[in-house]
Amino acid sequence: MASRSILNIRFQEKLWFFCSPGIVRRKSVLCANGVVKNVPGVQPGTGDALPDGNRLATHVPNNDTHKPQIPTAWHPCVRPEQNLTARTCYGSQIRHFATMNTHRPGPMPDYQVDPYHLLEDDLKDVYTYVRNALRRNTYQEDLYEIATYYFDGNGKAIRPMVAILMARAINYHMYKEKSGLLASQREVAMISEMIHTASLVHDDVIDQSDFRRGKPSVNVMWNHKKVTMAGDFILAVASMMIARLKNDDVTLVLSQVVSDLVQGEFMQLGSKETENERFAHYLTKTYRKTASLIANSVKSVSILAGADEELSDLTYQYGRNLGLAFQLVDDLLDFVSSSAAMGKPTAADLKLGLATAPVLFACEKYPELNPMIMRRFQEPGDVEKAFELVHKSQGLEQTQFLAKQHCSEAIRIANMFKESPYQKGLVVAADYVLNRMK
Amino acid sequence: MALSKVLLGPLALRRLLPCAIGHRQERALASSEIRFAKLAQEKKPDWNRAVSEAEKIVGYPTSFLSLRWLLSDEIANVALHLRKLVGSNHPLLKTAKGLLYNGKNNMQAWGLIVLLISKAAGHTADIPDMEQDKAAGVLHSQRALAEVTEMIRTSHLVHKGLVNLQPPNNIDPTGDMMFGNKIALLSGDYLLSNSCIELANLRNQDLVELMSSAVRDLSEAEFVGPRDKQNNPLPAKPKTNQVEYTQFTENNLEPLVVSEALGNAQAEWTLRHVLNAGSLLGKSCQGTLKLAGHSEDLQEKGYLFGKHLALAWQACLDREPFQHGSSGPFSLVCAPLMFTLQHKPELYEHIEKGMDTVDDVDYELLRKEVIDGPGLELTKNLQKEHSQAALKVLNELPASDARTALANIIAAVQES
The missing domain is CATH 1.10.600 (Farnesyl Diphosphate Synthase)
Incomplete structure (x- = not known):
């Protein structure tokens, strides 16, 4: 004890x-x-x-x-x-x-406030918007199909939810009733889900998982090389969307997320650390693999609000x-x-x-x-x-x-x-x- | 500068790719690069002279294998894991070797081109001194972009080198392939994420968008046309009626239309290699001129320069397997073969044998057909066309040592 x-x-x-x-x-x-x-x-x-x-x-x-x-x-x-x-x-x-x-x-x-209910109008189209953004960026059906496989609307969409919630909360905090959701903030919500999905797609190839969200995972359905490229594709489209926000700080913050995700994945490869370091290692990994994306996307929406x-x-x-x-x-x-x-x-x-x-x-x-x-x-x-x-x-x-x-x-x-x-x-x-x- | 190259080069290679160097050479560390240079020189003297002259002009090779990279934890991690892959058959090792030893294809050349065009075009007067690398005649931001170009390209090659383990393709009893895939995927992602950060630090959102669209194009390239189980490309069935196909929208941020090009030898070849290579080099050249503050018009010319140079380069590479005394497999979407298929569509049945795996194709038969057909000649013309288009842009820039160096590189591509 x-x-x-x-x-x-x-x-x-x-x-x-x-x-x-x-x-x-x-x-x-x-x-x-x-x-x-x-x-x-x-x-x-x-x-x-x-x-x-x-x-x-x-x-x-x-x-x-x-x-x-x-x-x-x-x-x-x-x-x-x-x-x-x-x-x-x-x-x-x-x-x-x-x-x-x-x-x-x-x-x-x-x-009790239910965030999903509260944001129903904001969230209902997130997946459609993402699919449209991907659609606009390729004429190739198989690429589109793989890239949108996880944007089927069955996810929890927790990242967009938190991002939009924070955007609206911070807008209210700063501007009271005059505040609507900015288009750029909505974009950040979509981008956070895209970055997340791109990493899921690559994770599936790395871990060879069989199921995700109750359906066969991408690596079971398609050629692994194509799946990898589809992950790169989602990231590239997300990155183009980030650039179109025309905000240097937001781009920096969201690039850091991508870097964190990869470094977190690298940390998961090795367990050479001693018993004492292990928990710190685990927490850092957890931050990089999960928390960084949520933290930095809410930071981005507040930067966009002018915080x-x-x-x-x-x-x-x-x-x-x-x-x-x-x-x-x-x-x-x-x-x-x-x-x-x-x-x-x-x-x-x-x-x-x-x-x-x-x-x-x-x-x-x-x-x-x-x-x-x-x-x-x-x-x-x-x-x-x-x-x-x-x-x-x-x-x-x-x-x-x-x-x-x-x-x-x-x-x-x-x-x-x-x-x-x-x-x-x-x-x-x-x-x-x-x-x-x- | 030159010293740093000699010192860092082999060291970097050793640290990054302990296995690529091999046990024997590991001891003779200091001489490995010299040996490599010699070996390549015997084969292609002009190319190497052109490149090494050019490297002097912009200071030092742009290779991202710099000290900064050697000290990174992730790279050390990759090196450690790569060592475990020695002895397995994972293509990642081949990719890694190819990146470093494949004379003409080596990645440094791409960053080098970006730097040379930067220097040849100069920059507008309003750029502060702080941002210039006066000795080399380029901006620090342009050097960073050159590094990004190399990272994106390398990342793509590494991701392309994965093995397809999609069930029920059970070809991996030992788990080596899965492990190799893991390392390859992460290494590629690592390079991509670093490109993201480097680009973000340049604080130029138009550039970020442009370069991201180049990454998108690269990933699109892997979906064009029929593929075997390992995603190796096969040419589409030749169409009987050739339609004139222009595939370039005015805005190169838009994706390319694919379906109409398939089956038209030249259009299909161009589409594949614009996506695969031309887009990245073109957009990098365009981007570097953007950083220097040049007009939209000149930026667009920069794009054309890079694109045409990459295509000329590719055409040159495509001809290599058909030179006297060559043997073994070659890319089925190389220009000489695609032209030959167009000319003699009945050959397509030999291609179809490779739908499962391209190894089932009778390469010697196809090689003979290509050599006897018009394909090589047409490829030569194609190459010339693109070389000249690149030279045309180059000639609009003021004369300088960088411009001469670029012209020499184009000439070296042309002559071989």
């Missing part, structure tokens, strides 16, 4: 280390203090937000260690008397605001925390979700030889995981054994806990923007990321 607490403090520090200087750093000290202060009473691994339905579907060898316990408070965002879920956390804040603003003209809805550096940095931090949480939950779901819900096989990461957060946490309790991590779960039985140990340990809860922390930080930042349905949407989006089932 003691050693685990220390570990938690250690990665806390690592986490906050990633925050950029300025306002966020200042707050981070606060958070870190909060954690340190609360450590003696904290059962860090015992979040209660694992969806119950999922738990039934998982293989739980040891029920004792797995029972949800209500932890004490750990974060300044959360009131100590409340159960620790992001849902209750933001719920209280919405109510809080609702009472604060009763003098305002017009009704302020007290019900100054401090404000655009704040939006960046929101996206970064949300992105990290998103990936942490993804890594967690890989252990608990059923294939049917995810649209891809479970324990896929282990099968690919990747040690994600749940395994790294489990490793603290079961050091026998170390050699398996080093050999990338190559030997027969490794995947099953690791899977079992992760469930026996507190790894899943600890991952959930970490994800929750990032969500709380995202929510804290979202609450710094002027109140609007979209700003609330940002809060809800963080909750959605934490509690999603797929």
